[in-house]
Amino acid sequence: MTTDITIADLDHTYPGATTPTLRRVSLEVPAGTRTAVLGPSGSGKSTLLSIVAGLSAPTGGDVRVAGHSVLRQPPHRRDLGVVFQRPLLFPHLTVAENVAFGLRMRGTDRAAIRRRVAELLDAVALPGYGERRSSELSGGQQQRIALARALAVRPGVLLLDEPFSALDPQLRGDMRALLTELHRREGSTTLFVTHDRDEATDVADTVTVLLDGRVAQHAPPADLFRRPTTLAVARFLGGAGNAIPGTASPGHFDCPLGRLRLDTDHRGAGLLLIRPEAIVVGDQQGDNVVPATITAVTDRGTHLDIQATSGGVTLHLTTGPAAPLRPGDGTSLWLPPTHLSVVAP
Amino acid sequence: MNHRRTGLLLILPALATVVLLFGGGLGYGFAQSLGLAGFTDTPVGLAAYQRVTDGPAFTDGLLLSLWISTVATGLAVALGVAAALALRRTAAGRRTATFLAQLGLPVPHLIGAVAIGLLLADSGLLARAARTVGVALPALVADPHAVAVIAEYVWKEAPFVLIVVLAALGGPVAEHERVAATLGARPRQVLRHVTLPLLAPSILAVAVLIFAFTLGAYEVPALLGRAYPQPLPVLAYQRFTAAELSGRAEGVAVALLIAVIAVAAALAYTGASRRAVGRVTGARR
Numbered sequence: 232m233t234t235d236i237t238i239a240d241l242d243h244t245y246p247g248a249t250t251p252t253l254r255r256v257s258l259e260v261p262a263g264t265r266t267a268v269l270g271p272s273g274s275g276k277s278t279l280l281s282i283v284a285g286l287s288a289p290t291g292g293d294v295r296v297a298g299h300s301v302l303r304q305p306p307h308r309r310d311l312g313v314v315f316q317r318p319l320l321f322p323h324l325t326v327a328e329n330v331a332f333g334l335r336m337r338g339t340d341r342a343a344i345r346r347r348v349a350e351l352l353d354a355v356a357l358p359g360y361g362e363r364r365s366s367e368l369s370g371g372q373q374q375r376i377a378l379a380r381a382l383a384v385r386p387g388v389l390l391l392d393e394p395f396s397a398l399d400p401q402l403r404g405d406m407r408a409l410l411t412e413l414h415r416r417e418g419s420t421t422l423f424v425t426h427d428r429d430e431a432t433d434v435a436d437t438v439t440v441l442l443d444g445r446v447a448q449h450a451p452p453a454d455l456f457r458r459p460t461t462l463a464v465a466r467f468l469g470g471a472g473n474a475i476p477g478t479a480s481p482g483h484f485d486c487p488l489g490r491l492r493l494d495t496d497h498r499g500a501g502l503l504l505i506r507p508e509a510i511v512v513g514d515q516q517g518d519n520v521v522p523a524t525i526t527a528v529t530d531r532g533t534h535l536d537i538q539a540t541s542g543g544v545t546l547h548l549t550t551g552p553a554a555p556l557r558p559g560d561g562t563s564l565w566l567p568p569t570h571l572s573v574v575a576p
Numbered sequence: 577m578n579h580r581r582t583g584l585l586l587i588l589p590a591l592a593t594v595v596l597l598f599g600g601g602l603g604y605g606f607a608q609s610l611g612l613a614g615f616t617d618t619p620v621g622l623a624a625y626q627r628v629t630d631g632p633a634f635t636d637g638l639l640l641s642l643w644i645s646t647v648a649t650g651l652a653v654a655l656g657v658a659a660a661l662a663l664r665r666t667a668a669g670r671r672t673a674t675f676l677a678q679l680g681l682p683v684p685h686l687i688g689a690v691a692i693g694l695l696l697a698d699s700g701l702l703a704r705a706a707r708t709v710g711v712a713l714p715a716l717v718a719d720p721h722a723v724a725v726i727a728e729y730v731w732k733e734a735p736f737v738l739i740v741v742l743a744a745l746g747g748p749v750a751e752h753e754r755v756a757a758t759l760g761a762r763p764r765q766v767l768r769h770v771t772l773p774l775l776a777p778s779i780l781a782v783a784v785l786i787f788a789f790t791l792g793a794y795e796v797p798a799l800l801g802r803a804y805p806q807p808l809p810v811l812a813y814q815r816f817t818a819a820e821l822s823g824r825a826e827g828v829a830v831a832l833l834i835a836v837i838a839v840a841a842a843l844a845y846t847g848a849s850r851r852a853v854g855r856v857t858g859a860r861r
Contacts, residue, residue: 284758306757313758319751323773333759336769384760 234297234387236260241292252278253444265421267435275444276424311388312381318373320365327361333384351379371402391423407433458572472547475503479573487542492518497573509570510548519566609829617821624825636805645790648729656737677735689799692728724800733786744778784845788838
């Protein structure tokens with residue numbers, strides 16, 4: 232039922248463009264998993280998806296589904312479902328006819344179509360909406376129907392292109408939960424593209440960061456935040472606020488904060504990265520505890536943004552909103568080794 | 577209430593112009609056809625209508641008019657839609673389409689009719705070319721099936737259809753077609769189940785325009801048609817300019833009957849298109 236996707240050395244350049252959209256992009260999506268391609272606009276992520284869908288042709292490389300190259304197959308022969316940013320329901324058909332579309336094109340018999348449509352309308356929590364027109368549905372409902380329509384034929388591969396970014400934030404959360412639930416039921420190998428890091432980390436079990444048409448990092452969501460492999464990835468994920476220059480050696484990093492213990496493959500001059508949320512305020516004993524002076528406190532309501540100096544280095548950190556900290560206070564900061572990473576400067 | 581009165585005042589100038597120019601002429605013509613106005617010996621009443629509809633000339637003319645309009649509309653729509661679907665994919669195709677349309681649209685029908693006459697007449701280019709290779713063509717101008725008339729209308733109106741359909745294709749149609757393809761629809765299925773249903777309202781609108789125009793146009797059948805039967809517009813003009821005093825009333829009567837048929841066709845279209853648009857937009861009636 233499920234199908235793995237292999238993207239191998241994919242190159243793509245738009246006709247007449249000087250810079251390529253994709254450069255040797257390789258990616259493995261094991262059968263039945265959910266992978267997010269995360270990148271800013273212009274990173275080439277939508278192009279990547281449209282190549283997998285068969286709506287664009289690459290200038291080099293290969294896309295294999297279940298071990299076979301699909302590049303020569305037109306979209307209707309590829310075993311896939313696609314959900315786009317806009318629902319794009321067929322306006323001349325009812326909701327049920329929209330969901331049934333793929334099955335009808337395959338000549339599935341009516342009774343089976345009716346059963347499957349009812350099952351999917353239940354699954355997207357819109358039972359009884361079958362006879363309505365798509366224009367009578369809200370944006371979120373339309374996108375749910377678009378999801379049901381893509382899943383109706385039980386495709387081996389489900390592709391989603393920024394599927395929830397046109398919805399309001401409240402709805403987005405619900406849709407992510409629904410997508411995860413549907414994936415559990417239907418099991419289609421899922422590849423989805425987004426610029427929203429919360430969406431990527433919420434829905435996917437593996438995230439590929441695409442920057443300037445290159446795969447910058449491919450990792451489970453937590454690792455991405457804890458251990459960005461480059462400064463660019465850290466910047467894109469909002470984790471480059473603390474970048475402290477120094478020198479890495481096996482198990483250690485020497486910088487103005489002192490000798491910190493950590494685990495890194497980097498050697499020589501580098502930048503130490505630690506996210507503001509990972510720094511612990513208090514007087515722990517042990518490794519990687521540095522004395523610091525609070526220089527600024529900004530109350531954000533949900534948390535405090537704090538600046539502190541230690542050894543001439545300014546550190547940014549956040550704490551809970553009730554932490555009793557004021558500018559001028561002396562304190563100690565713990566930099567947990569598992570949250571430290573070193574990247575090339 | 578106040579709002580409504582302001583609105584009424586605002587449309588008054590436009591309304592007055594339309595009523596005066598359009599309604600005035602139509603009303604005066606109607607009065608003439610009833611023998612109520614103009615220099616005529618027609619008795620007051622429906623005598624003129626009775627005289628023109630009496631006998632085979634009117635029936636034959638009506639059938640010929642309907643034949644010409646129906647076939648010309650059908651062919652122009654089929655050709656225009658097919659060309660639009662074929663040409664839309666590439667920028668060069670769209671340029672070609674625009675060029676074709678610009679070439680044909682500004683040429684008056686009268687000139688078009690003369691050109692078609694020169695091409696298709698018994699002594700025309702086509703017949704002479706065919707003769708040199710030993711083929712004798714049937715009569716195409718002033719023939720029983722009004723081939724030349726229909727050819728002229730199709731030549732003129734197909735580019736018009738092309739432009740309208742290309743504009744309609746510029747909308748979200750292409751996106752819906754892509755979705756259909758990813759859902760497993762073969763190209764032919766995409767055309768049948770997505771493209772044509774989405775284009776239906778535009779196609780219907782342009783079809784009724786062409787049908788109504790060809791039903792009422794005079795110059796092309798006058799130039800390229802036969803002496804008998806005459807399509808209704810030619811019949812109307814011929815009666816209107818006849819020597820008898822009664823001819824004027826009869827001519828106007830025929831013209832008004834054409835208008836009635838055209839309006840009936842437009843109403844039938846409105847019903848059909850509202851159903852089609854309803855299907856497309858989901859609007860409740």
